[in-house]
Amino acid sequence: MALEGSGSVEKHSVIYDIPEIKFTKLFINxxxxxxxxxxxxxxxxxxxxxxxxxxxxxxxxxxxxxxxxxxxxxxxxxxxxxxxxxxxxxxxxxxxxxxxxxxxxxxxxxxxxxxxxxxxxxxxxxxxxxxxxxxxxxxxxxxxxxxxxxxxxxxxxxxxxxxxxxxxxxxxxxxxxxxxxxxxxxxxxxxxxxxxxxxxxxxxxxxxxxxxxxxxxxxxxxxxxxxxxxxxxxxxxxxxxxxxxxxxxxxxxxxxxxxxxxxxxxxxxxxxxxxxxxxxxGGKSPVIIFDDADVDTAVDIALLGILFNKASTVPRTLNGEACVAGSRVYVQEGIYDQFVKKIAVKANNWLVGDPFDPRVQQGPQVDKNQFEKVLSYIEYGKRDGATLLTGGKAIGEKGYYIQPTIFTDVTENMSIVKDEIFGPVLSLMKFKTIEEAIEKANNTKYGLAAGIVTKDLNVANRVSRSIRAGIIWINCYLAIDSDVPFGGYKMSGFGKxxxxxxxxxxxxxxxxxxxxxxxxxx
Structure with a gap:
């Protein structure tokens, strides 16, 4: 079964073999x-x-x-x-x-x-x-x-x-x-x-x-x-x-x-x-996109940052269930309007459904509690005055599927910006200067990860050294490797x-x- 990102349901027969569950006990000695x-x-x-x-x-x-x-x-x-x-x-x-x-x-x-x-x-x-x-x-x-x-x-x-x-x-x-x-x-x-x-x-x-x-x-x-x-x-x-x-x-x-x-x-x-x-x-990681970025590439990186866990590669990407999810996206004012239009189109065409279906881009949330938590934060966002750009609803009558959700007109004091939601919910904000971007990126109790999208090496170096986070991705996101230490600053913990x-x-x-x-x- 595949479920359209917009919320409509499209059913298909999916052929797969559910594995036999061989081990259900404790493993001791x-x-x-x-x-x-x-x-x-x-x-x-x-x-x-x-x-x-x-x-x-x-x-x-x-x-x-x-x-x-x-x-x-x-x-x-x-x-x-x-x-x-x-x-x-x-x-x-x-x-x-x-x-x-x-x-x-x-x-x-x-x-x-x-x-x-x-x-x-x-x-x-x-x-x-x-x-x-x-x-x-x-x-x-x-x-x-x-x-x-x-x-x-x-x-x-x-x-x-x-x-x-x-x-x-x-x-x-x-x-x-x-x-x-x-x-x-x-x-x-x-x-x-x-x-x-x-x-x-x-x-x-x-x-x-x-x-x-x-x-x-x-x-x-x-x-x-x-x-x-x-x-x-x-x-x-x-x-x-x-x-x-x-x-x-x-x-x-x-x-x-x-x-x-x-x-x-x-x-x-x-x-x-x-x-x-x-x-x-936990984390509440920022992705900072500068005016000189290729907008299409920036959109893909932003979606990868929030949707990767339950999807493959761009454009198949995570349903927000990751501590490093790039759930705060800051876009410089020169390309902000163009960015909003393009990310809305891609999010609305996202395919949510059964993870065994090879066409699906996003699977369900892990359980009912997480499903209800994510939906409650979507309601908080609307209550606090943010504008719902895409998504915002559960999909289907069975399972724990949620539309990719993007908010605009978001302010720093809203719960959807401050709290780790652990779901496919993105807060999209505008900035003018490098100094403003750095200040907003650091305006969190967490410090796990951050993303920077720019063609200017000087900007990338300056911002990466100014953000208090354990790993910084420049013109990419979620580039994790066995050889790369991973761990956070502040209330994102300690130890790598x-x-x-x-x-x-x-x-x-x-x-x-x-x-x-x-x-x-x-």
């Missing part, structure tokens, strides 16, 4: 197991479960095991034992890298099935998953596999008659809490550098999207990753996530999600064992994913000092 919490209930022969929903229809896909504090305890015990007594941290980096390479080969081998799982669980376009998400996940594994045997410290030139050097050692047991918008990519963004460093871990996938994470646990076992090194516990943030954040035997938490939940994670970590925390949080900076998040530095010869130090 190398085995798929039921949740232990369900056995506490009278007459229960199975552990506690919850339903994962198909956002294309709003219907149940399957019930999966629901992990709770007791299950997290079991997973942590397995990871702790694997770290303290197992062979993974004691293998050479080369050996770890070889196993990770085999893991990557298995991911490649199952690309079609994994992309289909993310399509039915997260509403991601099947074509995008096969082309981008799953291959990028495998390549992230390969990137860190190549780094695993290159982890080394430094020799220190000391000021006294001492010899010193540093060792880089795995931080220990890691808890990864990942969101639902990129279930495969973010699984490996977290897991890959931690594996390369020699850590053991527990992964809690988002409750909306557990299916691909469980499949990856199965592939990890086939690749030869020892039992207890990689554990996957499905569950909800307020139970499983909270148990991880406060657990005394977890040495580090890596969290990607909202700023609000990030605060809770950080507080729990501080109040337990002061575990190391890295947070990749990707690049060697991410590897060092999972390593401790130990200094070793000894006298050069018999000396008063002895």
């Amino acid at each position: 190398g085995s798929f197991v039921d949740a232990v919490s369900g056995f506490l209930f009278p007459f229960s022969s199975l552990g506690k479960t919850f339903e994962t929903i198909d956002p294309r229809t709003g219907e149940v896909i399957v019930s999966v095991a629901e992990g709770d504090k007791e299950d997290i305890d079991l997973a942590v015990k397995a990871a702790r034992n694997a770290f303290d007594h197992g062979k993974w941290p004691r293998m050479s980096g080369f050996e770890r890298g070889q196993i990770m390479m085999k893991f990557a080969e298995l991911v490649d081998k199952h690309t079609d099935e994994l992309a289909a799982l993310d399509a039915i669980d997260a509403g991601k376009l099947l074509s995008l998953g096969k082309m981008l998400d799953i291959p990028q996940s495998a390549n992230t594994l390969r990137y860190y596999a190549g780094a695993a045997d290159k982890i080394h410290g430094e020799t220190l030139k000391m000021s006294r008659e001492l010899f010193g050097y540093t060792l880089l050692e795995p931080v220990g047991v890691v808890g990864h809490i990942i969101p639902w918008n990129f279930p495969s990519i973010l699984f490996f963004t977290k897991v890959s550098p931690a594996l390369a460093a020699g850590c053991t871990m527990i992964v809690k996938p988002a409750e909306q999207t557990p299916l691909s994470a469980l499949y990856y646990a199965h592939l990890a076992k086939l690749a030869g990753i020892p039992d207890g090194v990689l554990n996957v516990v499905n569950g909800f943030g307020e139970k499983a996530g909270a148990a991880m954040s406060s657990h005394m035997d977890i040495d580090k938490i890596s969290f990607t999600g909202s700023t609000e939940v990030g605060r809770v994670v950080m507080k729990a970590a501080a109040e337990s064992n002061l575990k190391v925390v890295s947070l990749e949080l 994913d990707n690049g060697l900076e991410a590897l060092h998040k999972y390593l401790n530095v130990k200094s070793v000092v000894t006298p050069l010869y018999n000396s008063p130090w002895l």
Whole structure:
């Protein structure tokens, strides 16, 4: 089924195979197991479960095991034992890298099935998953596999008659809490550098999207990753996530999600064992388009910035479900009117529908809560006096589809400009000078990303150095690579994913000092 961007419905038969759901339990210590919490209930022969929903229809896909504090305890015990007594941290980096390479080969081998799982669980376009998400996940594994045997410290030139050097050692047991918008990519963004460093871990996938994470646990076992090194516990943030954040035997938490939940994670970590925390949080990223830009190119970049997650490449692009979504677009006054006309035409012709349909440009929002949140912000925009240029409505009677929505006549104090909506809602604003553009771009509590569209290198350099954000894209957007550090400023969090900076998040530095010869130090 394909649904026109304007809201009219056009039905087509789509031929595809829904994958068999093979893995629905928890993966602890190398085995798929039921949740232990369900056995506490009278007459229960199975552990506690919850339903994962198909956002294309709003219907149940399957019930999966629901992990709770007791299950997290079991997973942590397995990871702790694997770290303290197992062979993974004691293998050479080369050996770890070889196993990770085999893991990557298995991911490649199952690309079609994994992309289909993310399509039915997260509403991601099947074509995008096969082309981008799953291959990028495998390549992230390969990137860190190549780094695993290159982890080394430094020799220190000391000021006294001492010899010193540093060792880089795995931080220990890691808890990864990942969101639902990129279930495969973010699984490996977290897991890959931690594996390369020699850590053991527990992964809690988002409750909306557990299916691909469980499949990856199965592939990890086939690749030869020892039992207890990689554990996957499905569950909800307020139970499983909270148990991880406060657990005394977890040495580090890596969290990607909202700023609000990030605060809770950080507080729990501080109040337990002061575990190391890295947070990749929300964003309200600006895209600044200058008068000298090619208008057609600028329109494509702006649409890519807001619509990429559930679409392939320009002109197929994301339904706003990305922390880096370019949801604030500032256009210089000389081309503003022309830009508005062209972006309205493209947005009105956007094809929204079933992510298995290869013609579709945008799939559904991930679940009913997100669907209703996005629609409520559209209403806030209209209430606050913004002009609805395109979209603004839900599409169809089943599933969680929303038209690409663009507002004009927007002011900086409106909630659609200040708050992270996480949906296909774009605020379009005009500016006169470079100084004004910089001031408006920085007028946010977030600082994750920004885009600049200009042919003037001087302007690009000046603005990129003036915006307080972790990554700046010039004449492109969402150009993410395994080698490019990714993380924010301000309330967008701290700590980097990707690049060697991410590897060092999972390593401790130990200094070793000894006298050069018999000396008063002895």
